[in-house]
Amino acid sequence: MAISLGFFSDAALTTPVATLTFIHATDDSLPFVKQRVYLGSPNGAKTYQAASNPGVDDIQVELFDPNMGDGFNTTHVKLAGTELGLDSAVAGDPYVIGPTINGGSGNAEEVWIQVIDTNLGNGTYNMTPRTNLVAEF
Amino acid sequence: MASDTGNFILWGSSGQAVAAEVNPLSIEGDVTLWGSSGAGLAAQIQPSVNEGNITLWGSSGVGQSAQIVMGGAVQGERAEMTLALVMVPQAEVIELDLELHMLEYGQVGMPLELLVFDPSFVNANPLRWSVKVTLNGVDQAAKLVGTVEVDAEEGLARTATFSISPTGSIAITDWVGKPVTVDFQQIDTGGNPLVSVRVFTGLVDIPNYDPTRGIVEFNCIDNLNGIVGQHTRTALDQLIQGWWSPFVFDPDANSLEYAQAELSTVPKSLDLSPYQAPRVTAWAAKATPDFTFDAATKVLHDSVTFEMANRSEIKNVVNLEMQYRFPRLRARRTGVSWSMPTLFSLVSSLVDFSIPTKSMVESTVNGLGSGGWHILGVTYAEPPVSQLVNGVNWVCEQSVATALAWAVGVTIARKWVQTVTEIYYMKVICEASVTQLGGELTEDETIGMDVDASAFDASGWEADLQREPTPSYAVNVHTQSPPWLRPNQSETVAFETFTEAGADWFQDMTDVPGFMRTDFEYALQTALNKAKTLILATHRRSSISCTVPLNPFVDLIHTATVSTPKVSGKGKITHIVYSMDIDQGQATMVVDIAISGTGFVGAQIEDPLAAPPQPDPPVYTPPIAKSGETHFGAHSTAVYPQKDATEVPNGYFGNRRDTGGDYDESKAYSIEFRLQAPAIADELTQPLTIEDETVTTTVRVAVPEDTLTITG
Numbered sequence: 001m002a003i004s005l006g007f008f009s010d011a012a013l014t015t016p017v018a019t020l021t022f023i024h025a026t027d028d029s030l031p032f033v034k035q036r037v038y039l040g041s042p043n044g045a046k047t048y049q050a051a052s053n054p055g056v057d058d059i060q061v062e063l064f065d066p067n068m069g070d071g072f073n074t075t076h077v078k079l080a081g082t083e084l085g086l087d088s089a090v091a092g093d094p095y096v097i098g099p100t101i102n103g104g105s106g107n108a109e110e111v112w113i114q115v116i117d118t119n120l121g122n123g124t125y126n127m128t129p130r131t132n133l134v135a136e137f
Numbered sequence: 138m139a140s141d142t143g144n145f146i147l148w149g150s151s152g153q154a155v156a157a158e159v160n161p162l163s164i165e166g167d168v169t170l171w172g173s174s175g176a177g178l179a180a181q182i183q184p185s186v187n188e189g190n191i192t193l194w195g196s197s198g199v200g201q202s203a204q205i206v207m208g209g210a211v212q213g214e215r216a217e218m219t220l221a222l223v224m225v226p227q228a229e230v231i232e233l234d235l236e237l238h239m240l241e242y243g244q245v246g247m248p249l250e251l252l253v254f255d256p257s258f259v260n261a262n263p264l265r266w267s268v269k270v271t272l273n274g275v276d277q278a279a280k281l282v283g284t285v286e287v288d289a290e291e292g293l294a295r296t297a298t299f300s301i302s303p304t305g306s307i308a309i310t311d312w313v314g315k316p317v318t319v320d321f322q323q324i325d326t327g328g329n330p331l332v333s334v335r336v337f338t339g340l341v342d343i344p345n346y347d348p349t350r351g352i353v354e355f356n357c358i359d360n361l362n363g364i365v366g367q368h369t370r371t372a373l374d375q376l377i378q379g380w381w382s383p384f385v386f387d388p389d390a391n392s393l394e395y396a397q398a399e400l401s402t403v404p405k406s407l408d409l410s411p412y413q414a415p416r417v418t419a420w421a422a423k424a425t426p427d428f429t430f431d432a433a434t435k436v437l438h439d440s441v442t443f444e445m446a447n448r449s450e451i452k453n454v455v456n457l458e459m460q461y462r463f464p465r466l467r468a469r470r471t472g473v474s475w476s477m478p479t480l481f482s483l484v485s486s487l488v489d490f491s492i493p494t495k496s497m498v499e500s501t502v503n504g505l506g507s508g509g510w511h512i513l514g515v516t517y518a519e520p521p522v523s524q525l526v527n528g529v530n531w532v533c534e535q536s537v538a539t540a541l542a543w544a545v546g547v548t549i550a551r552k553w554v555q556t557v558t559e560i561y562y563m564k565v566i567c568e569a570s571v572t573q574l575g576g577e578l579t580e581d582e583t584i585g586m587d588v589d590a591s592a593f594d595a596s597g598w599e600a601d602l603q604r605e606p607t608p609s610y611a612v613n614v615h616t617q618s619p620p621w622l623r624p625n626q627s628e629t630v631a632f633e634t635f636t637e638a639g640a641d642w643f644q645d646m647t648d649v650p651g652f653m654r655t656d657f658e659y660a661l662q663t664a665l666n667k668a669k670t671l672i673l674a675t676h677r678r679s680s681i682s683c684t685v686p687l688n689p690f691v692d693l694i695h696t697a698t699v700s701t702p703k704v705s706g707k708g709k710i711t712h713i714v715y716s717m718d719i720d721q722g723q724a725t726m727v728v729d730i731a732i733s734g735t736g737f738v739g740a741q742i743e744d745p746l747a748a749p750p751q752p753d754p755p756v757y758t759p760p761i762a763k764s765g766e767t768h769f770g771a772h773s774t775a776v777y778p779q780k781d782a783t784e785v786p787n788g789y790f791g792n793r794r795d796t797g798g799d800y801d802e803s804k805a806y807s808i809e810f811r812l813q814a815p816a817i818a819d820e821l822t823q824p825l826t827i828e829d830e831t832v833t834t835t836v837r838v839a840v841p842e843d844t845l846t847i848t849g
Contacts, residue, residue: 007247009414012372015364017247021412023334023690024253030690031427037247051242064246072251106371113249120253122331130246137240 003136004041005048005101007129013042013105020129022115026122034086034114039097039131044104051133055099061111062094064128071118072125078114079129086114094132101134254323254332266687266724267322268717269333270299272341272355273315277301282352284718287319287337291418291693291711291731292406294361297337300354309353312344317357321689321717321724334689336715338413359409366393368415377417379403382660384586385667402666404673408693418694420677420733422708422843427695430685430728436701437725440684443704443847451675453570453735454577455668457563460585461657464593464646465557465755466606467821468550470513473505473812475765475788476544480521484529490769491791492520493810498542501812510549510814511602518544549814550602553822554595557645560828561661561749564835565668569737570676580671584664588652606644641757641821658748665746669838676840677733681706687715687724697730698844706845708732734842741839749834752827759815765789770806773799787811 007017017037024030039061041048050057063074079095080086089095097109113129268285270277280301289295297319319337322330339359346353368376373396380402381395390398400407404420430436477483483490495517506512520543523532533541571577598604647654681699691697691713698707712729765788769775772793790806 003241003243003245005245007245009412010364010368010372011375012368014367015414017414018412019248019250021250021252021335024251025690026253026255039245076251077249105369108372108375115249115251118251118253120251122255123253125251125253127249127251128246129249130244133242133244135240135242 003048003134004043004046004103005039005131005134005136006041007111008038008040008108011038011105011108011110013038013040013108020113024115024118024120026120028117032114032116034083034112036083037111037113038108039111040101040105040108041103041136042105044102044107046103047137048101048103048134049099049137051135054135054137057132058096058098059101059134060094060096060132061129062132063092064130066126066128070125071120072127074127076116076118077127077129078116080112081110083112086112091116252332252334254334265324265326266717267324267328267330268719268724269318269320269322269330271316271318272301272312273317280304281719283720284716285319286717287713287715289336289408289693289713289715291709292400292408295337295339295359295409295411296342297339297357298354299357300352302351303353307346307353309344309346312341312353312355315341317341317355321687321715335411336689337411338409359413361407361409362393364409364413364415365396365407366391368392368396370395373399376415377403377405377407379405380659380663380666382656382663384657384660385584385663402663402670404670406693411692416694418709420673420709420731421841422733423696425696426698426707428688428691428697429700430683430697431700434688435686436699437684440682440727441699441701441704442682443706444680444682446675446678448574448578450678451570451574451578452580452671453567453574453676454579455565455671456579456581457561457565457664457668458581458583459561459563459657459661459664460558460583461561461654462556462558462585463588463652464595465555465825466552466598466644466646467555468552468607468642469759469817470548470550471759471815472546472548473765473787473814474544474546475767475810475812476518477520477767477789480526480531484526484531487769487793488795488797490793490795491808492541492543493789493791493808494540495542496540497810498545498812501810502545502547505547505549505812505814508814509553509599510551513548513550515548516546517542545812547812551814551817552599552602553817554599555822556824558824558826558828559752560826562828562830562833563661563665563749564833565665565672565838566835567672567676567735567741567838567840569739569741570672570735570840573735573737580668582664582668584660586652586657586660588646588649592649592652593646641759643755643757654751661748662746665836669746669836672838673733673840676735677708677731677843679732679734679845680711680729681708681732681845682712682727682729684725684727687717687726689715691726691728697728699728699730702848704847706730706732706843708843732843732845733840734845735840737842742837743839744835744837746836757821759817765812767791768806769793770804771800771802772804773801775801775804775806787813 006013007020009015009017020035020037022033022035024032048059049055050059061079063077063079065072065074073092075092078086078089078091079093080089081095081097095111101107101109111129118125267278268281270281270285277299280303281299282302283300285297285299287295287297297317299319317337317339318335320333320335322334323332324330337357337359339357341355342358343356344353345356365373370381370392373392374381377396377399379399381399386398387394396407405417406420407415407417410416428434477492498517499515502512502515519538520533520541521531522535522538523530525531566577647657681704683699683701691710693710693713695710696707697710699705708730710728711731712727714727715724716726717724766786767789768791770790770792788811790809790811792805792808793800
């Protein structure tokens with residue numbers, strides 16, 4: 001059975017993110033939109049910690065490139081905890097949340113994501129923002 | 138792997154090695170490994186957390202080994218520890234006590250999809266496009282007819298309509314509530330999609346069947362209300378980041394009503410993205426527009442319109458009256474007293490006179506306990522015993538004096554509750570609009586906050602002097618409190634007035650959870666923000682509309698500039714109608730942008746939305762209590778009325794008992810002793826309203842001025 005931690009499109013943690021879609025124009029005529037998702041669990045009885053060393057190591061959101069070599073790299077994506085944080089975030093770096101995420105909608109962690117200039121051609125590209133290995137307590 | 142707590146036991150048999158590998162994330166207790174002689178025992182345990190002691194028992198004769206690997210089970214560093222076993226003769230058991238917590242763990246992620254397209258395709262001539270509509274997950278391409286239309290409007294549910302030409306039997310009710318998606322696609326010459334952009338995600342609201350044409354028309358919604366309605370108030374607060382107070386809005390509101398109320402306090406709109414995700418967008422236009430609609434983007438001829446806001450719908454002033462009603466607890470300690478005149482003066486004018494008995498005085502004193510007063514202490518003085526006074530032989534035996542009262546002092550206290558209403562008047566105004574539109578266009582609102590009467594037992598508090606909150610001075614003092622014996626009057630005794638009772642004590646019940654002054658101030662700021670938002674909302678009702686070739690990337694979150702020879706302006710997009718006519722091959726959209734402004738040229742002042750200061754605390758020092766008087770009747774000069782009269786002072790009404798020169802029996806009083814607690818002024822007991830209608834706090838609001846140019 002999978003853990004109930006997940007990415008949601010709403011702070012109430014009712015709508016899991018199916019696919020987070022960004023749209024870019026080849027001439028950069030569209031703004032590099034910032035999107036917000038919520039990392040958390042609707043199960044208020046659970047807590048989550050990094051499996052590598054629970055309670056000590058940080059939970060973080062990192063980028064996984066499933067199609068390396070297609071031109072769309074982790075360095076094209078910024079992660080942050082706030083919209084303003086994206087301005088200073090380094091593309092490709094993980095976003096560190098902290099040692100523990102408590103379950104329940106009131107404890108949802110905001111994760112802001114922005115895809116920056118890619119110079120890519122027409123096409124559909126994929127990336128997977130994901131957590132490190134997390135244990136459910 | 139389910140979470141589990143229990144004993145983990147490995148069994149091995151003679152002659153065979155025992156080998157096991159478990160990968161728990163934490164170990165807190167007992168794990169037992171059983172091995173037999175003659176065989177090696179090997180176990181590998183990889184806990185991420187080890188909270189217990191691990192013991193291995195091995196037997197002689199065969200070397201046993203166990204490896205406990207500390208550290209991450211999948212990733213990360215490993216810290217290895219090899220245990221040396223204690224070999225016990227004849228023992229054939231290796232025992233390791235551990236308890237396992239079998240935890241769920243994993244990584245969670247989400248697919249991120251980046252669509253990159255050449256934007257020139259929306260201006261391609263001819264633009265090769267198609268629309269993909271799925272109904273309950275099934276592509277309806279082969280059945281679509283007519284026009285697919287998606288209507289997205291700021292703050293409202295996004296709708297979509299499309300029609301299909303079905304075949305076979307139709308179970309039309311089965312479609313209700315089924316998921317629907319609409320994607321606008323760029324296609325190549327072979328009809329293959331190059332880019333697919335979502336413009337609608339929702340569900341079927343009403344399917345209508347037209348038997349004449351054999352067409353089913355689907356009316357779909359994005360279920361904005363349903364999705365918002367599933368949110369908790371906390372989630373909505375995080376999403377909207379506005380203001381909400383139960384004293385401004387309906388405390389019993391459901392989630393949807395709650396969201397609408399909170400949205401009325403911030404210049405933002407809530408709607409769903411094309412993917413049905415809730416989002417909140419600020420009304421303010423961006424400095425740089427996301428899109429520009431001009432000749433280059435082929436604004437359709439004669440499609441540009443400008444609609445001016447109706448003056449009657451504009452509000453540039455909101456008058457707020459805010460009331461805060463709470464109990465004010467009050468307490469007073471004072472006293473009542475009476476004494477005979479000095480014996481010297483009495484024997485100088487009277488030969489014989491009546492003196493009240495203690496029992497007479499006591500019955501009167503006990504009556505003071507009515508009317509809310511509490512008796513804290515009573516002190517009596519008895520008449521002087523026999524002595525020579527000013528040449529007169531005063532006769533009063535001690536046995537007689539004991540039963541009589543020459544003076545009495547009573548310390549009393551009272552607690553009472555007064556209802557106080559603070560009223561604040563505030564005026565939220567956009568001065569630029571008032572100037573530009575030639576006057577104030579007002580909206581009035583009154584909000585009130587009453588401290589819940591059930592939160593405090595007023596009558597119980599009044600009846601019990603010891604019940605908290607208690608006055609800051611002691612009200613239950615029986616000694617060392619007023620009255621004090623009058624000093625330096627050795628020939629008699631009397632009492633001073635109660636000069637040290639001091640000012641009244643008070644405490645406002647503004648600390649009841651949910652009704653605290655901070656709650657009122659939050660409600661006040663909520664009302665101020667609501668007023669400001671109303672002013673901003675009514676000043677962005679002018680709009681420019683144009684029809685352009687459909688660009689599916691244009692959304693309600695964007696700012697656009699419309700630039701045409703007659704009308705130009707920049708503002709946030711408030712309404713888009715995407716229209717994809719399959720039969721005609723035409724894909725257009727009608728875009729509305731809001732133009733915020735007053736037309737005022739120059740800087741506007743924006744004041745902080747702060748609560749006004751609260752009134753000064755009350756100070757009230759009651760007048761000093763007056764000592765009771767003594768009057769004798771049966772005397773020619775007696776003036777006080779007889780019994781049953783009401784306007785008589787406190788004190789003793791007696792009669793002279795000798796029949797000397799000016800004796801007048803017709804003026805004899807009915808002997809009585811009166812003591813009444815001092816009255817408390819009505820202003821301290823009646824409901825109090827603290828207001829000053831002449832003082833109105835003015836808060837100025839600046840309305841954003843969006844670009845607008847109209848050329849004749």
